[in-house]
Amino acid sequence: MKKIVVTGANGQLGKCIRDAAADFPDLEFVFLSKNELDIENADSVSEFFRKNNFSHCINTAAYTNVEQAESDAKKALAINAEAVKNLASICNEYNTVLLHVSTDYVFDGKSKTPYVETDITNPINVYGASKLKGEKYIQELCESFFILRTSWLYSQYGHNFLKTILKNAEAAKPLTITTEQTGTPTNANDLAEALLQIIAQDSTEYGVYHYSNSGETTWFGFAEAILLHTGKLKDTNLAKTNQYRTFAARPEYSVLDNTKAQNKLKLKYIDWRESLQSVLQKDSH
Numbered sequence: 001m002k003k004i005v006v007t008g009a010n011g012q013l014g015k016c017i018r019d020a021a022a023d024f025p026d027l028e029f030v031f032l033s034k035n036e037l038d039i040e041n042a043d044s045v046s047e048f049f050r051k052n053n054f055s056h057c058i059n060t061a062a063y064t065n066v067e068q069a070e071s072d073a074k075k076a077l078a079i080n081a082e083a084v085k086n087l088a089s090i091c092n093e094y095n096t097v098l099l100h101v102s103t104d105y106v107f108d109g110k111s112k113t114p115y116v117e118t119d120i121t122n123p124i125n126v127y128g129a130s131k132l133k134g135e136k137y138i139q140e141l142c143e144s145f146f147i148l149r150t151s152w153l154y155s156q157y158g159h160n161f162l163k164t165i166l167k168n169a170e171a172a173k174p175l176t177i178t179t180e181q182t183g184t185p186t187n188a189n190d191l192a193e194a195l196l197q198i199i200a201q202d203s204t205e206y207g208v209y210h211y212s213n214s215g216e217t218t219w220f221g222f223a224e225a226i227l228l229h230t231g232k233l234k235d236t237n238l239a240k241t242n243q244y245r246t247f248a249a250r251p252e253y254s255v256l257d258n259t260k261a262q263n264k265l266k267l268k269y270i271d272w273r274e275s276l277q278s279v280l281q282k283d284s285h
């Protein structure tokens with residue numbers, strides 16, 4: 001039986017994987033939160049892998065605060081690059097397939113067409129740079145890996161744009177949202193399902209893949225869709241801006257081309273608006 005360890009398991013994606021696991025009764029899971037396994041602690045990681053015979057590791061542990069990373073580069077690199085380096089060499093040592101999640105923010109956003117896996121990376125913020133460094137370590141140190149770059153993750157869990165919009169709308173706060181970036185909101189439940197499908201189908205098509213929902217919009221478009229589908233649009237003071245101030249620069253355009261994942265991994269490509277509706281029907285825990 002395949003035995004899968006999920007790191008960072010109390011994060012947004014980790015929780016979605018817990019839910020998705022119910023659809024994969026043939027897979028055995030060990031979910032480890034940051035308190036149970038700190039991936040920065042090389043000795044603990046090594047010890048865990050030595051004692052268990054994991055066939056796969058899904059690494060969802062990450063430093064994901066894009067704004068804070070600008071003034072906390074050391075920590076972002078420690079988690080997103082150095083700890084990933086260690087995890088990659090441990091997975092290689094114990095013949096564990098590593099499934100790692102990366103980001104659209106490895107690109108600079110200057111493209112006008114969806115990014116493919118072989119496009120040149122050029123992160124424009126600390127978070128993106130730290131994630132790219134993690135990717136490179138995996139490619140150097142690990143023979144059997146899948147790196148799935150995804151974008152604009154949201155779900156019923158954790159901190160994400162969907163939750164921020166709903167919370168602010170609930171508090172009757174006026175919302176001013178940028179039209180300066182175009183990307184694809186991705187339901188983390190879909191990504192969770194995709195990761196488990198890769199494992200279940202025993203794929204050995206290792207490499208870097210893009211996996212997002214389909215279609216594209218701006219953050220403003222995403223906010224508008226959230227409010228529309230929850231019936232809050234007419235009661236919310238929603239405005240567009242092209243001057244929303246942030247510490248971190250973000251790519252102007254970061255739509256990911258999913259063709260490779262569809263062809264080689266047979267993953268489904270789901271429309272972002274459709275998927276948004278399915279998340280809005282779920283309860284958070």
Ligand SMILES: NC(=O)C1=CN([C@@H]2O[C@H](COP(=O)(O)OP(=O)(O)OC[C@H]3O[C@@H](n4cnc5c(N)ncnc54)[C@H](OP(=O)(O)O)[C@@H]3O)[C@@H](O)[C@H]2O)C=CC1
Nearest residue numbers: 008010011012013034038039061062064101103150152153
């Ligand atoms: N969220 C998004 O929009 C996107 C995310 N991604 C990538 O997807 C992956 C999952 O993201 P998501 O679930 O949204 O992120 P979350 O921030 O919700 O989850 C990350 C989890 O990792 C934990 N963590 C942090 N440091 C460590 C550590 N040293 N050891 C173990 N666990 C740790 C965090 O714990 P704590 O909170 O206590 O620090 C948190 O529970 C990440 O790799 C992220 O870079 C890619 C594109 C978009």
Ligand SMILES: Cc1cn([C@H]2C[C@H](O)[C@@H](COP(=O)(O)OP(=O)(O)O[C@H]3O[C@@H](C)C(=O)[C@@H](O)[C@H]3O)O2)c(=O)[nH]c1=O
Nearest residue numbers: 064066103104151152153161164176177178219244250
């Ligand atoms: C809350 C808010 C944000 N914004 C802007 C800021 C920013 O440019 C954009 C998105 O804001 P956020 O800070 O929520 O999103 P951000 O943290 O940039 O989200 C990113 O997270 C990392 C982890 C990823 O890997 C990326 O794929 C992406 O999902 O929207 C507004 O214009 N108005 C608002 O009220």
